[in-house]
Amino acid sequence: MGAVIENNTINGKPNQDVFSAALLELAEKDRNIVVVTSDSRGSGKLVAYGQKLPEQIVEIGIAEQNLVGVAAGLASAGKKTFAVSPACFLTARALEQIKNDVCYSDNPVRLIGISAGVSYGALGSTHHSLHDFAVLRAINNITIVAPADNFETTEAVKLAVKLDKPLYLRFGKKAMPLLTDDEHNGFEFGKGRVIKNGNDITIIATGETVYPALQGAEKLAQQGINATVVSMHTIKPLDAELILQLAKDTGAILTVEEHSVNGGLGEACASLLLQNNYNKPFKIMGIPDEYTVTGSQTEIFDHYGLSADGIAQAVLNLLQT
Amino acid sequence: MVMTDKQLAERSITYRKKILKYIVGAKAGHTGGSLSCIDILNVLYNEVLNVGPQNFTSPNRDRYIQSKGHCVEALYVVLADKGFFPESDLETLCKYKSHYIGHPTKKVHGVEQNTGALGHGLPIAAGTALAAKMDKKNYRVFTLLGDGELPEGSNWEAALTAAHYKLDNLCAIIDNNKLQITGTNAEVCNTDPIDAKFESFGWAVRHVDGNDVNALKEVLNTVPFEKGKPSLVIAHTIKGKGVSFMENSVKWHHGVPDKHQYETAIAELDMEMANV
Numbered sequence: 001m002g003a004v005i006e007n008n009t010i011n012g013k014p015n016q017d018v019f020s021a022a023l024l025e026l027a028e029k030d031r032n033i034v035v036v037t038s039d040s041r042g043s044g045k046l047v048a049y050g051q052k053l054p055e056q057i058v059e060i061g062i063a064e065q066n067l068v069g070v071a072a073g074l075a076s077a078g079k080k081t082f083a084v085s086p087a088c089f090l091t092a093r094a095l096e097q098i099k100n101d102v103c104y105s106d107n108p109v110r111l112i113g114i115s116a117g118v119s120y121g122a123l124g125s126t127h128h129s130l131h132d133f134a135v136l137r138a139i140n141n142i143t144i145v146a147p148a149d150n151f152e153t154t155e156a157v158k159l160a161v162k163l164d165k166p167l168y169l170r171f172g173k174k175a176m177p178l179l180t181d182d183e184h185n186g187f188e189f190g191k192g193r194v195i196k197n198g199n200d201i202t203i204i205a206t207g208e209t210v211y212p213a214l215q216g217a218e219k220l221a222q223q224g225i226n227a228t229v230v231s232m233h234t235i236k237p238l239d240a241e242l243i244l245q246l247a248k249d250t251g252a253i254l255t256v257e258e259h260s261v262n263g264g265l266g267e268a269c270a271s272l273l274l275q276n277n278y279n280k281p282f283k284i285m286g287i288p289d290e291y292t293v294t295g296s297q298t299e300i301f302d303h304y305g306l307s308a309d310g311i312a313q314a315v316l317n318l319l320q321t
Numbered sequence: 322m323v324m325t326d327k328q329l330a331e332r333s334i335t336y337r338k339k340i341l342k343y344i345v346g347a348k349a350g351h352t353g354g355s356l357s358c359i360d361i362l363n364v365l366y367n368e369v370l371n372v373g374p375q376n377f378t379s380p381n382r383d384r385y386i387q388s389k390g391h392c393v394e395a396l397y398v399v400l401a402d403k404g405f406f407p408e409s410d411l412e413t414l415c416k417y418k419s420h421y422i423g424h425p426t427k428k429v430h431g432v433e434q435n436t437g438a439l440g441h442g443l444p445i446a447a448g449t450a451l452a453a454k455m456d457k458k459n460y461r462v463f464t465l466l467g468d469g470e471l472p473e474g475s476n477w478e479a480a481l482t483a484a485h486y487k488l489d490n491l492c493a494i495i496d497n498n499k500l501q502i503t504g505t506n507a508e509v510c511n512t513d514p515i516d517a518k519f520e521s522f523g524w525a526v527r528h529v530d531g532n533d534v535n536a537l538k539e540v541l542n543t544v545p546f547e548k549g550k551p552s553l554v555i556a557h558t559i560k561g562k563g564v565s566f567m568e569n570s571v572k573w574h575h576g577v578p579d580k581h582q583y584e585t586a587i588a589e590l591d592m593e594m595a596n597v
């Protein structure tokens with residue numbers, strides 16, 4: 001296991017920026033890659049892509065249902081299609097197109113949900129996606145991925161081109177530091193990445209909550225509590241093997257996600273664990289089922305304890321039960 | 322209070338200054354689109370709508386639903402001016418735990434519907450207008466759409482519903498500033514001709530200079546344009562209107578002025594005020 005890079009010693013970029021740079025590089029070599037946008041190329045950091053590869057970008061206008069339908073058609077005709085739109089609109093408004101035209105009809109659209117979770121902060125709930133894992137988990141034939149850092153994002157984009165199956169990739173716009181400099185800690189869809197080892201508890205986090213989970217684990221280490229931290233970037237298919245192994249090896253499980261506590265990573269883990277007779281302490285952290293507090297993404301995270309301190313405190317509470 | 326034409330025009334300038342002030346305070350906001358639609362909101366709330374803090378709970382009040390929810394700053398300054406809440410509340414715009422967020426919500430007194438995802442205002446407005454017909458009430462429903470929002474299919478579905486149910490108590494206004502985020506509407510997704518499309522859907526359509534308060538007053542006070550038909554006002558506006566360096570520039574869709582830009586903008590608006 002490589003050393004964990006200290007907070008702020010390496011400032012990463014927003015995963016969104018890394019996504020677009022990686023996609024541009026791939027698309028310059030593979031002329032069959034096509035990006036479809038809904039007045040979203042600015043927020044998707046695809047302005048440079050549009051300038052360099054004007055033949056490989058299709059602008060739809062503000063019409064997300066149409067975006068996904070057109071993307072399904074392009075994909076059916078052999079285009080390696082990336083439909084890029086804010087996660088909130090992509091997975092709510094265009095849900096039926098995702099269910100029928102992408103998943104059910106098996107058209108390999110790569111759905112890219114940008115500014116996911118509560119990235120849009122004080123723009124409010126219309127712009128938050130706290131439902132996307134839940135609704136997409138209930139649809140057959142789609143892989144759901146939330147990369148945590150720039151490395152995971154780049155790898156995910158490369159794999160997305162190869163996968164050739166319906167895929168949902170979601171990330172935010174905050175700069176994300178690298179989780180680890182361990183070169184051997186590779187990235188594969190459906191396989192969680194163990195970022196840190198410890199026997200007392202396992203923290204299974206995803207997307208932009210992995211970093212605060214890791215910071216929380218570092219704080220706990222100073223108090224003699226050793227946590228395993230997993231970046232569970234793939235929500236579906238879930239890495240059952242790893243979770244069940246860690247369930248045996250460690251004393252408790254805490255899940256953390258930038259999503260409603262209903263229907264996301266936490267409940268996916270709970271379902272797996274309960275059906276495998278897990279009986280140790282378990283808790284789901286996420287955004288509770290209430291009118292979401294208003295503020296920036298960081299303020300919302302802090303409010304609901306999705307911060308280093310909040311996660312460390314949740315671990316202490318859980319271990320006392 | 323009955324306003325003179327001069328007072329009405331001055332009111333728009335005052336609103337523009339406040340929009341900029343609170344966007345600068347919040348370090349966020351939709352500057353260009355708020356400046357383009359403020360004359361429309363000014364005329365609606367001061368000259369057309371039968372709604373205010375006193376009758377906001379009355380089932381007979383006129384309704385205003387802002388489909389282009391991102392331009393909430395324009396709505397906030399007008400609602401504050403009408404006395405729905407103290408203007409000082411806007412100092413909390415976009416701050417932790419403030420109800421004054423970047424899109425309209427019913428947590429703010431005077432707001433009818435929570436909007437922000439585009440393409441929702443017209444269907445809700447049609448439903449509200451339909452309820453008036455069912456209950457034989459006289460209230461009217463106005464909704465404001467962005468021109469970039471027209472490609473959302475829900476608008477066209479609602480356009481059918483409104484004509485089908487002969488909702489002549491419904492008036493949709495398009496803030497036709499010809500720009501969205503990526504570029505011009507024509508570049509992103511051409512929707513022209515808007516008038517012929519709506520007419521063919523069974524609507525009565527009028528064009529107006531959407532930054533001219535007198536022209537707006539005249540046209541908005543003549544709805545319904547035709548008995549038995551929903552009314553559409555295509556308001557030709559300038560995105561960023563009133564601040565020279567913001568006008569007709571996509572950059573200012575959600576651009577926030579820095580200190581110098583803010584001072585320049587206020588100086589320009591003060592100059593305009595002196596010349597009304």
Ligand SMILES: Cc1ncc(C[n+]2csc(CCOP(=O)(O)OP(=O)(O)O)c2C)c(N)n1
Pocket residue numbers: 038039040062064089093351353354355357389391392437438439440466467468469470471496498500501502560
């Ligand atoms: C369903 C939906 N898709 C995308 C967005 C993001 N968005 C906010 S404003 C905007 C551009 C709107 O353009 P226009 O309607 O012309 O508004 P205006 O120029 O008047 O500000 C976009 C794409 C949204 N709010 N809702």
